[in-house]
Amino acid sequence: MGLSGIEIFKKLPKTNCGKCGVPTCLAFAMKLAAGQAELNACPDIPDDVKEELGEASAPPVRTVVIGTGDRAVKLGGETVLFRHEKRFESPPAFTLLLSDNMDESEITARLKKFNDTVYERVGVVLRAELVAIKAVSGDASKFGALVEKVCNETDAGLVLMNEDVDALSQAARSCSSRKPLLYAAGKDNFESMGNLAKELSCPLSVKGSNLEELSEISEKLIAMGLKDLVLDSGARTSKQVFEDQIIIRRSALLKKFKPFGFPTIVFPCEMADNLMKETMRACQMTAKYGGVIVMSEIKGHSVFPLLLASMNIFTDPQRPMAVDQKIYEIGAADESSPVLITGNFSLTYFIVSGEIDASRVPSYLLIKDTEGLSVLTAWAAGKFAADTVATFVKKSGIEEKVKHRKLVIPGYLATISGELEEELPDWEILIGPREASHLPAYLKQWSA
Amino acid sequence: MSFEVPKVSYAGKIRKTPLGQEGNTVTVGGESCYPFHLFEGEMPCPPRIAMEVYDSEPEDWPDTALEPFADVIKDPAAWARKCIDTYGAEMIAFQLAGTDPNDKNITADEAAEITKKVSDAVDVPMIVLGCGNVDKDTDVLKAICEVCEGKNLIIGPVVEGNYRAIGATAIGYNHTVVASTPIDINLAKQLNILLGNLNVPDEKIIIDPSTGALGYGLEYCYSVMERIRMAALVQEDERLQFPILANLAREVWKTKEVKVLESEAPLLGDVKKRGILMEALTAQCVLLAGADILVMRHPEAISLVKESIKDLMTGN
Numbered sequence A: 001m002g003l004s005g006i007e008i009f010k011k012l013p014k015t016n017c018g019k020c021g022v023p024t025c026l027a028f029a030m031k032l033a034a035g036q037a038e039l040n041a042c043p044d045i046p047d048d049v050k051e052e053l054g055e056a057s058a059p060p061v062r063t064v065v066i067g068t069g070d071r072a073v074k075l076g077g078e079t080v081l082f083r084h085e086k087r088f089e090s091p092p093a094f095t096l097l098l099s100d101n102m103d104e105s106e107i108t109a110r111l112k113k114f115n116d117t118v119y120e121r122v123g124v125v126l127r128a129e130l131v132a133i134k135a136v137s138g139d140a141s142k143f144g145a146l147v148e149k150v151c152n153e154t155d156a157g158l159v160l161m162n163e164d165v166d167a168l169s170q171a172a173r174s175c176s177s178r179k180p181l182l183y184a185a186g187k188d189n190f191e192s193m194g195n196l197a198k199e200l201s202c203p204l205s206v207k208g209s210n211l212e213e214l215s216e217i218s219e220k221l222i223a224m225g226l227k228d229l230v231l232d233s234g235a236r237t238s239k240q241v242f243e244d245q246i247i248i249r250r251s252a253l254l255k256k257f258k259p260f261g262f263p264t265i266v267f268p269c270e271m272a273d274n275l276m277k278e279t280m281r282a283c284q285m286t287a288k289y290g291g292v293i294v295m296s297e298i299k300g301h302s303v304f305p306l307l308l309a310s311m312n313i314f315t316d317p318q319r320p321m322a323v324d325q326k327i328y329e330i331g332a333a334d335e336s337s338p339v340l341i342t343g344n345f346s347l348t349y350f351i352v353s354g355e356i357d358a359s360r361v362p363s364y365l366l367i368k369d370t371e372g373l374s375v376l377t378a379w380a381a382g383k384f385a386a387d388t389v390a391t392f393v394k395k396s397g398i399e400e401k402v403k404h405r406k407l408v409i410p411g412y413l414a415t416i417s418g419e420l421e422e423e424l425p426d427w428e429i430l431i432g433p434r435e436a437s438h439l440p441a442y443l444k445q446w447s448a
Numbered sequence B: 001m002s003f004e005v006p007k008v009s010y011a012g013k014i015r016k017t018p019l020g021q022e023g024n025t026v027t028v029g030g031e032s033c034y035p036f037h038l039f040e041g042e043m044p045c046p047p048r049i050a051m052e053v054y055d056s057e058p059e060d061w062p063d064t065a066l067e068p069f070a071d072v073i074k075d076p077a078a079w080a081r082k083c084i085d086t087y088g089a090e091m092i093a094f095q096l097a098g099t100d101p102n103d104k105n106i107t108a109d110e111a112a113e114i115t116k117k118v119s120d121a122v123d124v125p126m127i128v129l130g131c132g133n134v135d136k137d138t139d140v141l142k143a144i145c146e147v148c149e150g151k152n153l154i155i156g157p158v159v160e161g162n163y164r165a166i167g168a169t170a171i172g173y174n175h176t177v178v179a180s181t182p183i184d185i186n187l188a189k190q191l192n193i194l195l196g197n198l199n200v201p202d203e204k205i206i207i208d209p210s211t212g213a214l215g216y217g218l219e220y221c222y223s224v225m226e227r228i229r230m231a232a233l234v235q236e237d238e239r240l241q242f243p244i245l246a247n248l249a250r251e252v253w254k255t256k257e258v259k260v261l262e263s264e265a266p267l268l269g270d271v272k273k274r275g276i277l278m279e280a281l282t283a284q285c286v287l288l289a290g291a292d293i294l295v296m297r298h299p300e301a302i303s304l305v306k307e308s309i310k311d312l313m314t315g316n
């Protein structure tokens, strides 16, 4: 971070060979500075320069990956404190906690629930990402057996929690190819933990009893050559966790304080006696800088709202997600199917098309370009005015697809119906329900 | 390398704003730091929750939300009392949804009469919120200001289109206003300037920069609140140093996700707990962004949020 395009340019080969995919070294430098290109795209940068530039252009919070393949989870990579400044990079990884003293059938049930609880919203897959396995029994073989069971029953990333280095080492070796997060290097065992993580190339969690101690251990691990750390400040109260998360993030970003330049791990599961309260804690940590968020249970009523919160906080503040302007055919629509219209904000599109789909009434959904704005926002911004809607309807080609001339508009836009009828004299304008959730009932009654 | 806590120095401060009438006041605002950043500033008045009461029986609430109020749903004054006596409400937010011309179209006079009745029945500060139709709200809120003279109601939404009429009446009868703007820091500031020019005293202004529900546009509202707080506290923008109100319950409880039964969508889990958490998490987010007054509905969501505020303040 922090190097300008010109400063980077000075260190490039300046041959303008174009192998990086852009015509000149200067253009490449500009892209690097804007974070839109990878250093490796230029094959001709000498290694020492690469290291220097890599260091300077790395985000102040290091990107740490837990797990492999499809289920690899990326944490960190953050560059700002507030979401309006620039998109936050890595949403938190909600994590299911399993202990090795739990009942076998309970473990099976919780893991199954964890695996099954997957949502799709606005085209994005949402789920809890990791399983944390905690040694409580003090019996290394029990811990190992649980790790094995979890490995067999899910391909999710893992967090192995055992402060007994030997027991952890045994279990970690059995699954090191899955790149589990090892938890945790404390002030007494950091050397052996550090060596183990290095040997297995696994990410390592650092735990201090407070920020001061955390920074000391982290610094020592960095000196040992460890790169992928995840921080636990030891706090287990809402207020202290909040404070610590903010100080860690600020230290990394504003002071370039290396020992805190990593994602964090937090434990709402240890901070509440019921899942409702625990979920509140987890939400707090979702908004304010939690990385791995460990939950005692993954249940729909709790994890779904949490995933929504995470999605909200981590969406791009500059660009609303949008879909293309066109006619979307939902189900096997024919010449007498209903025709509905809305804007092209992704969220609006997915909600409305989802409801039409659920109604099982094949329909045409016209999506008008509203520059990614929701229905009322678009209307208030003049992007859903009767005249432009009419032009779009006429040009869309829908008149060739259906025999009837009935157009359902969003209930919130009842005010434009009169004007729209004037603009589209052949069409009858029907005011649909306000909330898309009432669409199935509405469509079932619809007749051409 | 030694470790040092990087602190923000705040030059500005949010106005301390007393709500309600003598003997029953609740004071909000007064922050000299970002929300709950107590290691570098103060929050002398922790955020408060106002419990919703409606002017007429709601028609589209899920059972989860209706259940706690089933016995009082037809009687706003009894409903308000139940909020205070049973659920310990520190404030009431009286929602005049029924005045909407597209809804029951309750007249201004009727609305004033019901509001008066409710305000006489409560002994906590009372927020009174119109239906959002600019012209209708003007008539309704003016009538209410008059009949409730001296109660220091907190009335809104006062918007660009009606701030003159409502602002002037509010000053005349000594009420506080909720200045509402659609998710835009400049519009928020502009309306506060206009209210100032109209001589609405600064300690009689609460701002409402708009709220969406979790999963339905909340992120924009969250960021606007954060930016308003930054401008107020760090850039010392005087016209933004007001307490923030978030009218969130009605947004949350109209979403599909609080209504779908577990039998229809097993992965979403228990419908009651889910609805409560949808509301409580929306509240948690706006709290962290800077809200001082939360308008909420479900008693269990409210207790979760109260507990969360307490823990963030006192360290549990």
Ligand code: B12
Pocket (backbone or CB within 6 Å): A320, A340, A341, A342, A343, A345, A347, A348, A351, A352, A372, A373, A374, A375, A376, A377, A378, A379, A380, A381, A408, A409, A410, A411, A412, A432, A433, A434, A435, A436, A437, A439, B181, B182, B183, B184, B187, B210, B211, B212, B213, B216, B217, B218, B220, B221, B251
């Ligand atoms: C987030 C938001 C924004 C975001 C934009 C986000 C986006 N991508 O659209 C930002 C901050 C950019 C924004 C800006 C503005 N906004 Co705005 N915004 C909101 C907010 C909080 C939520 C909107 C949202 O995302 N809703 C969720 C989506 C899914 O809802 P939806 O598209 O309406 O779809 C639902 C229904 O309409 C229905 N539906 C949709 N399509 C169809 C189709 C059919 C056939 C049927 C039957 C049903 C149906 O189903 C969906 C779910 O039930 C609302 C207030 C609120 N709490 O709702 C204000 C709101 C919409 N904004 C408003 C305004 C005024 C503005 C601005 C003009 C303010 C300004 N002057 O700057 C600008 C305009 C934008 C611009 N100039 O660029 C006003 C509109 C007032 C009005 N009644 O006209 C609102 C209502 C706020 C308010 N109370 O004043 N806004």
Ligand code: SF4
Pocket (backbone or CB within 6 Å): A012, A013, A014, A015, A016, A017, A018, A019, A020, A021, A022, A023, A024, A025, A026, A028, A041, A042, A043, A044, A045
């Ligand atoms: S590949 Fe390297 S040397 Fe060639 S143009 Fe790109 S930056 Fe310059």
